[in-house]
Amino acid sequence: MSTANLDPSLDAATAHGAEHEEEDHRMFGFIVFLLSESVIFLSFFVGYIVYKTSAADWFPAGFEGLEVREPLINTVVLVSSSFVIYFAERFLHKENLWGFRAFWLLTMAMGSFFLYGQAVEWMGLPFGFTDGLFGGTFYLLTGFHGLHVLTGVLLQGIMLGRSFLPNNYAGGEFGVASTSLFWHFVDVIWIVLFILIYVWQ
Amino acid sequence: MSNASAVASLQPQPGAPDNWRRFFSFSTDHKVIGIQYIVTAFVFFLFGGLLAMVMRGELITPDADLVDRTVYNGLFTMHGTIMLFMWTFPMLNGLANYLVPLQIGARDMAFPRLNAAAFWLVPVFGVILVLSFFVPGGPSQSGWWAYPPVSLQNPTGNLINGQSLWLLAVALSGVSSIMGAVNIVTTIFRMRAPGMGWFKMPAFCWTVLSAQMIQLVGLPALTAGAVMLLLDLTVGTSFFNPELGGDPILYQHFFWFYSHPAVYVIVLPIFGVFSEVFPVYARKPLFGYKVVAISSLIITGLSLIVWVHHMFASGTPGWMRMLFMFTTMAISVPTGIKVFAWVATIWGGKLRLTTGMLFALGGLSTFLFAGITGIMLASAPFDIHVNNTYFVVGHFHYVINGAVVMGFYAAIYHWFPKMTGRMYYEGLGKLHCALTFIGINLIFLPMHPLGLQGMPRRVASYDPEFAFWNVLASLGGFLLGVSTLPFILNMLSSWVQGKAAPDNPWRAIGLEWLVSSPPPHENFEQLPVVVAGPYGYGSDEPLVSNDPNQKPTEELAREHS
Numbered sequence: 001m002s003t004a005n006l007d008p009s010l011d012a013a014t015a016h017g018a019e020h021e022e023e024d025h026r027m028f029g030f031i032v033f034l035l036s037e038s039v040i041f042l043s044f045f046v047g048y049i050v051y052k053t054s055a056a057d058w059f060p061a062g063f064e065g066l067e068v069r070e071p072l073i074n075t076v077v078l079v080s081s082s083f084v085i086y087f088a089e090r091f092l093h094k095e096n097l098w099g100f101r102a103f104w105l106l107t108m109a110m111g112s113f114f115l116y117g118q119a120v121e122w123m124g125l126p127f128g129f130t131d132g133l134f135g136g137t138f139y140l141l142t143g144f145h146g147l148h149v150l151t152g153v154l155l156q157g158i159m160l161g162r163s164f165l166p167n168n169y170a171g172g173e174f175g176v177a178s179t180s181l182f183w184h185f186v187d188v189i190w191i192v193l194f195i196l197i198y199v200w201q
Numbered sequence: 202m203s204n205a206s207a208v209a210s211l212q213p214q215p216g217a218p219d220n221w222r223r224f225f226s227f228s229t230d231h232k233v234i235g236i237q238y239i240v241t242a243f244v245f246f247l248f249g250g251l252l253a254m255v256m257r258g259e260l261i262t263p264d265a266d267l268v269d270r271t272v273y274n275g276l277f278t279m280h281g282t283i284m285l286f287m288w289t290f291p292m293l294n295g296l297a298n299y300l301v302p303l304q305i306g307a308r309d310m311a312f313p314r315l316n317a318a319a320f321w322l323v324p325v326f327g328v329i330l331v332l333s334f335f336v337p338g339g340p341s342q343s344g345w346w347a348y349p350p351v352s353l354q355n356p357t358g359n360l361i362n363g364q365s366l367w368l369l370a371v372a373l374s375g376v377s378s379i380m381g382a383v384n385i386v387t388t389i390f391r392m393r394a395p396g397m398g399w400f401k402m403p404a405f406c407w408t409v410l411s412a413q414m415i416q417l418v419g420l421p422a423l424t425a426g427a428v429m430l431l432l433d434l435t436v437g438t439s440f441f442n443p444e445l446g447g448d449p450i451l452y453q454h455f456f457w458f459y460s461h462p463a464v465y466v467i468v469l470p471i472f473g474v475f476s477e478v479f480p481v482y483a484r485k486p487l488f489g490y491k492v493v494a495i496s497s498l499i500i501t502g503l504s505l506i507v508w509v510h511h512m513f514a515s516g517t518p519g520w521m522r523m524l525f526m527f528t529t530m531a532i533s534v535p536t537g538i539k540v541f542a543w544v545a546t547i548w549g550g551k552l553r554l555t556t557g558m559l560f561a562l563g564g565l566s567t568f569l570f571a572g573i574t575g576i577m578l579a580s581a582p583f584d585i586h587v588n589n590t591y592f593v594v595g596h597f598h599y600v601i602n603g604a605v606v607m608g609f610y611a612a613i614y615h616w617f618p619k620m621t622g623r624m625y626y627e628g629l630g631k632l633h634c635a636l637t638f639i640g641i642n643l644i645f646l647p648m649h650p651l652g653l654q655g656m657p658r659r660v661a662s663y664d665p666e667f668a669f670w671n672v673l674a675s676l677g678g679f680l681l682g683v684s685t686l687p688f689i690l691n692m693l694s695s696w697v698q699g700k701a702a703p704d705n706p707w708r709a710i711g712l713e714w715l716v717s718s719p720p721p722h723e724n725f726e727q728l729p730v731v732v733a734g735p736y737g738y739g740s741d742e743p744l745v746s747n748d749p750n751q752k753p754t755e756e757l758a759r760e761h762s
Contacts, residue, residue, distance in 0.1 A: 025311040029387040036379055036417040043425035043455060047440070050451055057446065129438055133446060136438040140429065 030178045034185050041189050044141055048196055051133045060131040065201045067121075074117040075194050078149075081110035082187045085180050092176055097163060100176075104160055107183070111153040118146050141193055148186045155179045227321065229313035231298050232720060234320050236620060238295025239613070241323055245287035248331070250682055252280040257644070257678035260671050265661035273661035274342035275334070275363070281345030282330065282367065286374040289467045289605060291323050294381045296470060296612055297409045299620060301385060303713035304403045306394025306731060308723040311387040319380035326373035333366040341367035344659060346456055349441035349449045353433055360435060368431045375424050382416040385409060394712065396731035396746070403711060403735040404493055408473030411497040412466045415504055419459040419466075426455025453515055457508035465504040468568075468600060469497055471608030472539055475561050478615050479543050481709040482558035483550025486736040488542045496535035503532040513581045514588040522581045529579035533572060540569060555707070556630030560611035563638045567603025571596060574649065589659075592652025598645045602681075607637065610688070617692070618706045622718045623699030629691040636684035643677025710737055710744055 052058060059065070085107040091099030122142075129139040159175050162168050169176070223233055224240070256276050259267040268276065298316065302309055310316045333340040340363040343352035352364050389410045393402065429440040430452060439445030441452040480487045487493060509517055509525035543565055552558065574596040578584050587593060610633070617625050647670035656667045663671065705714040712729055713720070730746040737744065 025387050025391050028391055029312060029315075029383050032386050032417065033379070033383050036383070036421055039418055039421035040425050043422045043458075047425070047429070047451060047455075051440075051448065054448065055446065129432075129436070133439060133448075136429075136432070136440055140432070140438075140440075 026174050027177065030181065034181065038185070038189070041144070041192075044137075044144065045192065045196060048137045048141060051137055052200075055133045057132060058134050060127040060135055063127055063134075066198055068198050070117060070121060071194065071198050074114050074121075075190065077110050077117075078114045078190055079187055081107045081114075082184050084110065085183050089173075089176060089180050092169060092173055097169070101160060101163055104156060104163075108153055108156045108160070111149055111156070111183075115146060115149055115153070118142060118149075138197060141197065145186070145189055145193055148182075148189070152179065152183050152186050155182065227317050229309070229317050230722065231302050231310045231313065231316060232620070232724075234316050235295045235297075235299025237320055238291045238298060238323070241320075241327070242288050242291035242295060245283050245291070245327055247685065249280050249283035249288055250685070252276050252283070254678055254682050256280065257675040259661055260663070261675040263663050263665045263668055263671075268661070270661045271339065271342060274344075274659070275340040277659055278341045278344050278367075279330070279334070282341075282371070283327075284601070285345060285463070285467075286371060287323070287327050287330070289601065290374065290378060291320075292609055293409075293412070293467060293470045294319075294378075294385075296474075296609075296616075297381075297385055297413075300616065300713065301388060301406055301409055302392070303619075303716070303720060303724055304406055304711060305389060305392060305397055306712045306725060306729045307388060307392040308725060308728075310384050311392055312384050315380050316384050319377045319384065322373050322377035322380075326370040326377070329366055329373070330370040333363045333370075336361055336363060336366065338362050346453075346460065347430065348456075349430060349433065349447075349452050350443055352430065353442055355434060365431065365434055368427050368434070372424065372427055372431075375420050375427070378416050378420055382413040382420075385413045386417065394725075394728050394731050400491055400494065401731050401734050402494075403473075404476035404487060404490065404497075405470065405473035407494040408469040408471075408476070408497045411501040412469040414501050415462045415466050415469075418505060419462040422455050423459035426452050426459075429455075450512070450515055453512050454508070457511045458505075461508040461511060462504040464597075464600065465500055467605055469500060471564065471605050471612075472497065474608045474612040474615075475543055475565060476539075477711075478557055478561040478611050479546045480736045480738055481615070481707050482553045482555060482561075483547045484553075484738050485546055485550045486738050488545035489538070490734065490736055493539055493542045496538045499535040500532060503528060503535070507532055510579060510581075510584065513584045526579055526581045530576065533576055533579070536572065540565070540572070553707075555614070556625070556627060556634055557611045557615035557707075559631065559634045560607050560614060560637075563634065564604045564607030564611060567599050567607060567638075567641060571599035571603055574599065587652050589657055590652035591648040591656045591658055594658045595645045595648030595652060598648070599641075602645065603641050607641070610634070610637065613692075615707070616713075617695070618702030619713060619718050619720070621696050621699070622702050623695050624702045624706065625691050625695040625699060629687045633684060633687040633691065636680060636687070640677050640681035640684050644674045644681060645677070647671070647674040647677075711735060712744070715745065 084103050088100050088103035088107060091097075091103060122139075127135045129135050155175075156179055159179050162175065223230075224237055226233075228234060228237075255268065256273065259265065259273055259276075265273065298310065298320075301307075330340075337359060338357035341347065341352070343354075343364065347364070347367065355362055355364060389402075389406055429438070432438040433440050433442050433447070439447040441447045441449045443449055476487050476493055507525060507529045509521055510529045513522055513525075547562075574592070578587070578593065578596055614625060614630055617623070651667055651670045651674075654667065656663055702718045704716065704718050706718075707714075712725075712731070715729065716724055731744065732746045733742045733744050735744075
């Protein structure tokens, strides 16, 4: 093997190329991870369907069914936030940092609103997680999804903070792109979850 | 990669330093991590084997006289858990870590730090599992599959008990495995050397890729089941608790949806090892390379739809039994294709019986036997008859101790010169191989007649009519324990003072054999340009381009991607 490319300028070019390459790997790896993560949700969904179709007493005694109106508002907010975060990313690509920050913050606010709505709903419910299979699966699914929303909002907070460091988004935007992808993922999961738990009662 | 390290990688590097301290550091070098995995896994293998030998000591007489029955329950639970989660998975991750970047012509894994983090979780959950021996009530006693309601009993009433520690350890193992799988899949997809198309990739990499894809799809299901089981155990939800209206069978589905494919996670890389080892020592190309490669992916697909064959006796409806009986038999087709390919590879070859080759041949023959009993068990009427007997134990130990452990040994001997830069002692190696092969057959063959006669598994005492075969099996078990001694002696003494190994002691074809032994830091001074398939034995075709006028490989790499 030759040592022809020991020239330092070429090395710099190679290192730069390698950095981009690594960035691509990270996105690829992150997508692989999300696919794997989706199987956990899929397993919980399958469990929910099995329980719902086979359990003798599905709802806890005295409970008629879930209220759909507030969760629907929550759903609309969360789904819209996916579009908002898309525009935030577009601003970053156009190197409009303040546009990015504004829309990014709006996404965070919508995510926080969703979490707040979820907490209010939880506190108003007449059953707990030990109340039968419905109680268990309801809190498991919404709780596990809520944890993902919380993770998403925290990640967004970190990315927002990073945008104030000088030149932080000059090269790659892997952190922003992956946070945004994660957010879309959490959204899609919620749509399935909403249909399973709230629509199909 | 920073600029400085890019320059450093181009400097001629001496062989990896013989500094043992690096194996105790948070190294991000895939070769160090690979050896860390392998050695850690082997320590747990010895521990799990020790537990098995206590069990065989108990079973040498019909009465439960050596250990208490509850201790015996803990022993088989921990034996199974340790052997699967702490020996086979880390061991194959170690092999994949060490070999995949070298074989595909990459400088390291895609995510070196993630790689190191995944490894360092192994000792953490290993220690958690071992600590469960010392909590009140002892370790988990519900078997390695932790079926509820047995696993929900919690007689001590403590939050920290054997079962919850078991679940914690398995969960951490899952996290580590997912990190490893993301890393390995990304590495194989994105970091192959220029010119290395899919069908120029060694069969080992194909099998590792197939195995890790199973991890990604299957493991989350076990995680979901484990989370629900942990909630049942700790906070009193009712998912799997039949007393509260839960469904314990659903847990079995979650568990086996992962844990059956897990068998393929373990055995597929061993198929890869066989596919690497046979051509080298038979001096012939791997027969039907493309078919062997693709059959790995077919096994991945089929492995995800066979799990109910573990539940034929769990009140499974007839149509489901029938369906899964067919899929289970179908999976033996791609597996059989591989066996035929290996036999055709060695057929008429000029065999060199090194220790690695002998282990591979031994592993192939035990695997064939396991495959035959596997087909028997796939048939639901037979399976219901021998369900939970020693026949099943004999069958899967022929797979896991026969094929997999012998395959691991084959891999270690085959790549030992590459990993350490030293040659091992053939005489000791062959002694090790003979003892292992005799030991495996002596312990696991008698389990088949025992199972057919109806001896149940997981019992500390048995009817005296079963004594003869049990004594034989116990002797085999002790022999298997003894067989590790020449191995340890061989590895330690060869690593310290063995003869220096040349770069390619077996005259093998493959990128890993083109670099020095042990390979330098970052493996390749300049990324190789692959121009031929991986098994060009008997042809003069070069594996990599040695045209001095070729484009700089980085440029080619960019065009390639």
